[in-house]
Amino acid sequence: MLGIVAAIIDGVLIGSVYGLAAMGLTLIWGVMNVVNLTHGAAIVAGMFALYLLTAAIGLPPYATLPVILVGGFLVGVALYWIAVHRMVDRAHLMSLLSTFAVNLVVIGLGTAVLGTGLFNVPVTLPSVTWQRYTFSGTHILAAALTALIAGLLYLFLYRTRPGKAVRAVANNREAAELCGIPTTRVLSFAFGLGVALAGAAGMLIATMFPFTVLSGDAYQLKSFVVTALGGLGNPAGALLGGVALGLIEGFAAQVMPVSWTLVIEFVLFVAVLLLFPRGVFALRRA
Amino acid sequence: MKDDTTAAIVADRRVPMPRRPFFWIIALVIAAFATVPAVGNNVELRESLLLATVYITLASNLNLMLGYAGYINFGSIVFFGLGGYIGVYLISAHNWPLAAAELAAGVAVSLLALVFGLGILRLRGAYFALATIGINEAVEAFVSNFQPWGGSAGLYLPTTIFAPLGGPMRALWVIYFLLVGVMGLSLYLAYAVKISKFGLGLMAIGQNEDAALVLGVPAPRYKALAYSMSAFLPAIAGGLYFFKSAFIQPSDAFDLGLSTEAMVIVMLGGRGTVTGAAIGAYLYEELRGWLLTSESFSNFQLVVSGALLLLIVLFVPGGLMGWIYGRWPRTKAVLE
Numbered sequence: 001m002l003g004i005v006a007a008i009i010d011g012v013l014i015g016s017v018y019g020l021a022a023m024g025l026t027l028i029w030g031v032m033n034v035v036n037l038t039h040g041a042a043i044v045a046g047m048f049a050l051y052l053l054t055a056a057i058g059l060p061p062y063a064t065l066p067v068i069l070v071g072g073f074l075v076g077v078a079l080y081w082i083a084v085h086r087m088v089d090r091a092h093l094m095s096l097l098s099t100f101a102v103n104l105v106v107i108g109l110g111t112a113v114l115g116t117g118l119f120n121v122p123v124t125l126p127s128v129t130w131q132r133y134t135f136s137g138t139h140i141l142a143a144a145l146t147a148l149i150a151g152l153l154y155l156f157l158y159r160t161r162p163g164k165a166v167r168a169v170a171n172n173r174e175a176a177e178l179c180g181i182p183t184t185r186v187l188s189f190a191f192g193l194g195v196a197l198a199g200a201a202g203m204l205i206a207t208m209f210p211f212t213v214l215s216g217d218a219y220q221l222k223s224f225v226v227t228a229l230g231g232l233g234n235p236a237g238a239l240l241g242g243v244a245l246g247l248i249e250g251f252a253a254q255v256m257p258v259s260w261t262l263v264i265e266f267v268l269f270v271a272v273l274l275l276f277p278r279g280v281f282a283l284r285r286a
Numbered sequence: 287m288k289d290d291t292t293a294a295i296v297a298d299r300r301v302p303m304p305r306r307p308f309f310w311i312i313a314l315v316i317a318a319f320a321t322v323p324a325v326g327n328n329v330e331l332r333e334s335l336l337l338a339t340v341y342i343t344l345a346s347n348l349n350l351m352l353g354y355a356g357y358i359n360f361g362s363i364v365f366f367g368l369g370g371y372i373g374v375y376l377i378s379a380h381n382w383p384l385a386a387a388e389l390a391a392g393v394a395v396s397l398l399a400l401v402f403g404l405g406i407l408r409l410r411g412a413y414f415a416l417a418t419i420g421i422n423e424a425v426e427a428f429v430s431n432f433q434p435w436g437g438s439a440g441l442y443l444p445t446t447i448f449a450p451l452g453g454p455m456r457a458l459w460v461i462y463f464l465l466v467g468v469m470g471l472s473l474y475l476a477y478a479v480k481i482s483k484f485g486l487g488l489m490a491i492g493q494n495e496d497a498a499l500v501l502g503v504p505a506p507r508y509k510a511l512a513y514s515m516s517a518f519l520p521a522i523a524g525g526l527y528f529f530k531s532a533f534i535q536p537s538d539a540f541d542l543g544l545s546t547e548a549m550v551i552v553m554l555g556g557r558g559t560v561t562g563a564a565i566g567a568y569l570y571e572e573l574r575g576w577l578l579t580s581e582s583f584s585n586f587q588l589v590v591s592g593a594l595l596l597l598i599v600l601f602v603p604g605g606l607m608g609w610i611y612g613r614w615p616r617t618k619a620v621l622e
Contacts (some may be wrong), residue, residue: 035412086600092412096358097553100597104546104592112585204503222421223417259431266424270417273409 004135007250011144011249013135015246017204019239020146021154022217022226024197030233031170031190032088038079039223040216041106042072042195047211048114051121060206061123065145070200072131076195080188087151088187110213120210142204149200150239157235165192169232198223218262227263228272293351308477308560308622314353315564316470320463329458334575336462336530339469341567343523344544345551346472346560347516352549353558354485355512356492361422362520362548367539368395369521370528371429374441377529383450388464388525390467403510410495414509422539426540440535447532461530467524472519476560477622479515487559488512543588547574551592553598556607561621565606 015131028036036042046068053064083102087095136280157163162196168176169186177183205211205219220244230241245265303309303458319339352360372391376382382390387489406417415522430438448457487508490498499505528534549568555566573594577587602609611618 035416065443083596083600084454087302091356092415093352094599096412096604097549100360100546100549101377101592101596101599104595105589106566108586108588108592109591111588138556159469217423221420224420257431259427263424263431266420269420269603270409273417 011247011250012243013139015202016143016146017242018077018222018245019242020149021198021201022223022242023235024194025223026227026233026238028191028194030189034084034095037096038103039198041103042198043202043219044213044216046199047206050203050206054121065200065203068203069196072193072196072199076192079187084191094277114213116212116214117211118212121206123207135214138207142208144162145204153235165231221265225269228269236267307620312473316466319466332462336465338567338571339465340523340527341551341571342469344520344548345471345563345567347520348474348548349476349552349563350479350512350516352552354488354492355509359418360415361418363540363545364422365395365517365520366524368537369524370534372434373525374443374528374534375435378441378443388522391525396518399517400510400514403513422540428535430536438536443532461526465526468519468523473560480622535564547591550595553605554593556611557607561606562605562607567618579583
């Protein structure tokens with residue numbers, strides 16, 4: 001019985017990080033109606049940024065988080081202008097293809113330079129022991145940092161003028177433009193923000209689990225599942241969806257081999273899309 | 287531009303196949319593929335053309351979804367890989383003859399695709415595309431765990447398997463000719479769909495799904511049908527391909543690189559054109575051969591195909607055929 005409680009707690013901790021990754025995806029999707037298939041590459045870039053910054057420059061692991069957020073934002077803005085700007089108003093097909101192409105380039109470069117071996121960043125944190133169970137410190141801190149970033153994102157989107165501009169553009173781009181909001185700049189800003197969140201999520205995942213250059217696909221799929229669960233363009237829903245996914249994974253791991261996880265997640269993704277096309281946790285629009 | 291093609295389809299839908307010049311162009315291509323390497327027993331040329339037949343088969347069938355219906359299928363390689371698995375499994379475990387095993391693979395994969403297609407037919411636009419990304423991951427994970435198919439270690443065929451075809455040397459030629467046949471059928475299928483009412487419906491979906499629905503195109507059923515149809519020949523090609531290598535494992539069978547290449551080919555040649563898929567495949571194979579031989583590029587194959595895809599999408603979304611149609615509008619009447 002206590003094993004289940006421990007699985008629930010760990011599922012919530014890990015799932016919140018999935019939620020953070022999905023926030024990056026759902027923000028871009030909601031604001032400009034573009035499915036960002038470079039999302040997996042951005043997550044992997046965050047993982048390797050952690051690895052390289054700690055191994056090469058010797059930064060302490062958690063000091064890389066602000067660097068990754070800022071770097072991810074700048075890369076994201078650049079990506080917007082290279083691959084997305086011309087696709088925003090065209091058919092889904094085109095933006096899917098262009099972001100997919102960028103993903104190939106990034107993953108191809110990563111594979112050529114770093115290989116496909118397993119990487120691991122040793123992070124030593126004291127763990128928390130509760131009765132017979134031990135919760136690793138990295139999981140707890142990752143969840144805490146996720147909560148912090150999510151809180152800041154919420155304050156930004158709901159309490160500041162630029163954040164309100166992002167929401168206005170997501171709501172109705174033409175109307176926002178008519179109100180004098182520089183929509184193109186907002187779009188590139190939102191894209192940068194989305195990539196920064198993905199990178200930060202990648203960094204936090206890398207403190208918990210080993211990773212390879214090709215890990216991005218699996219985490220990208222998780223982000224899609226979370227987005228489907230949480231509803232589109234809804235950061236709070238993404239966090240709930242992430243926690244739900246973490247719980248489902250935790251339970252699935254008790255009943256069947258871990259290698260089946262992807263199959264379960266995929267079935268879940270399709271099932272949720274068919275049964276709840278607007279998301280299980282989608283807030284009712286007033 | 288698009289309306290022109292649609293009008294042309296309506297206008298000449300009644301002309302029978304053998305009265306169309308394009309029918310004979312396809313026949314010529316098939317004949318060239320079948321005879322040129324056979325003339326001097328040129329094995330090297332045969333191997334490079336064999337790869338071209340696989341590329342053309344994959345691209346041409348992907349085109350049914352990507353080109354006609356405007357739906358990306360990121361997981362088109364699932365058909366190829368599953369077909370390979372079913373073919374190899376039936377031959378190795380149940381001693382089926384080659385032809386029966388490959389036909390069974392084609393039918394089984396098509397039916398699976400139909401069931402899956404009917405399941406996700408309510409998904410539209412980007413959601414459908416995302417579901418197809420997932421299916422690749424899910425099927426690969428499933429096969430890697432499926433013990434009758436050897437799990438992640440894969441399946442081997444004994445070398446004696448080629449004996450009924452007259453020994454390994456002759457068997458390789460037989461497989462090549464069969465693959466040329468599959469390629470030819472793919473081209474004819476793409477052409478037949480394009481000039482049919484069904485193809486017209488798919489193109490209408492590709493241009494505006496809401497408008498198509500209002501005009502009475504049964505979009506969900508058409509999408510599922512196109513999805514299933516585009517599975518049949520790639521599954522057979524996969525069966526033949528992995529029969530030739532006498533070995534199959536999940537990482538080869540569901541190589542995402544190959545479905546990516548198929549997408550690059552379709553976009554390079556020109557989405558929604560039969561000729562484009564074939565020429566794109568040929569050009570891409572030449573490019574790939576050049577990349578593989580030049581040392582500095584062999585590691586960067588993915589990077590190059592990605593960059594190529596990005597450039598095409600950004601600057602020449604119509605691909606090579608789009609450019610040719612724009613330059614010489616009369617070619618539209620001959621090259622579909």
